[in-house]
Amino acid sequence: MNQVAPVNDFSEIISADRAHVWHHLTQHKAHETTDPRIMVEGKGMRVWDATGREHLDAVSGGVWTVNVGYGRDTIGQAISDQVTKMNFFAQNNGSVPGALFAQKLIERMPGMSRVYYVNSGSEANEKAFKMVRQIAQKRYGGQKYKILYRERDYHGSTISTISAGGQFERNAHYGPYTPGFVEVPHCLEYRAQWDVENYGQRAADAIDEVILREGPETVGALCLETVTAGGGVITPPEGYWQRVQEICRKYDILLHLDEVVCGIGRTGKWFGYQHYGIQPDLVTMAKGVASGYAAIACLVTTEKVFEMFKDASDPMGHFRDISTYGGCTGGPAAALENMRIIEEEGLLENTLAMGERLMGNLRELQERHAAIGDVRGLGLFCGAELVADRETKEPAPEAKVQAVIAECMAQGVIIGATARAIPGFNNTLCLAPALIATAEDIDAITAAIDVALTRVFG
Ligand SMILES: Cc1ncc(COP(=O)(O)O)c(C=O)c1O
Secondary structure, eight states: OOBOOOSSOOHHHHHHHHHHOOOTTOOGGGGGTSOOOOEEEEEBTEEEETTOBEEEESSIIIIIOOTTOBOOHHHHHHHHHHHHHOOBOOTTSOOHHHHHHHHHHHHTSTTOOEEEEESSHHHHHHHHHHHHHHHHHHHSTTOSOEEEEETTOOOOSSHHHHHTOOOHHHHTTOOSOOSSEEEEOOOOGGGOSSOOSOHHHHHHHHHHHHHHHHOGGGEEEEEEESSBOTTTOBOOOTTHHHHHHHHHHHHTOEEEEEOTTTTTTTTSSSSGGGGTTOOOSEEEEOGGGTTTSSOOEEEEEOHHHHHTTOOTTSTTOSOOOOOGGGGBSHHHHHHHHHHHHHHHTTHHHHHHHHHHHHHHHHHHHHHHOTTEEEEEESSSOEEEEEEEETTTTEEOOHHHHHHHHHHHHHTTEEOEEOOSSSTTOOOEEEEOOOTTOOHHHHHHHHHHHHHHHHHHHO
């Protein structure tokens, strides 16, 4: 990567940041002796930090968000035009971009019907939980209140979303948790929990077992990531989703899919679940909705779910919930332009093609590096699980995984990994480049990983 001269003197900014900003997920002791990294500019797949250093970003803003890449002036313009005309009004009213984006989104989600605007993935999931609880109160005498979540999945940072979180290290220290959330086993076949042929069916049947143990009459919803992201890029085994859908239908349990990462093109279709021919009741999405140009997230429901909140004879019958910034119009304005870009630039097709290239490159690395135990992915959403021993599948220690990331960073390539999430299993490298990635970008990313693996594992 090129070392470019700083475009500006950012020393005051760095001092202000060091003195006053509390960074997310950060042990600040380190910043007593080192400067925080401050990103100052982005274009396409690349970002520049305050020292002038260029980075190729293989994780779309660190957390799989910037799907259409950096520096999109048409999105900036769409936001500017909208907010100077009408920036905000509480969402118990409508807005022009809100109506238009909802229509376009629903056109791309057959079987779905209604869009509820909020501003983060955690919030979208919270709203879904509230709907499930209200349905339980209204229709089932409060009985069908439990929400099942899966080991290794993540649904957000609030107390209730961590109560639905299957990543122990993210939840630790924040109890007591919200009651009524129950864990089901993960479906990662590489870490198989059952010695069977039809693994997908078996992993789904494990959910059935939990439902029977809890009592189907007490279970209101099953909340799952379509492809688990931070928990290790876990693609579902064959047959899993069809069986999960059957189980939900059998017991009248709402299927809530968390597509905060998968949604809006990341997997090469508009939504991850569209690869599996299933029909959810609730879908939450956030990161790719406006590619990080504005804070917008959506909870999308079927008309059937929506209808349950239309009992006008009950003054408490509607969804009595609000999100102040769900009324910001910059979000849907950005989302509309984001969607136009994905469509007109053929980014879903590019994602499928580049995703295959990325998987192919990772498999090729796996042949040469014993440290790669497993490679998984769907579209531009890939993971490589690192092991200390390929035979025993003993996970590589987190420190070594972090060293691989640091070695990539030293070469100017930003990659991610499961970090402080699952005890003993923070060993998956995560890759989610923007949907605009070219073959050269993909090859540059895997070339850096190749060098990094050699440096760290020999
Ligand atoms: C699958 C999934 N759901 C929910 C969230 C929470 O989203 P947010 O950070 O916008 O609250 C995340 C964030 O990484 C996520 O990966």
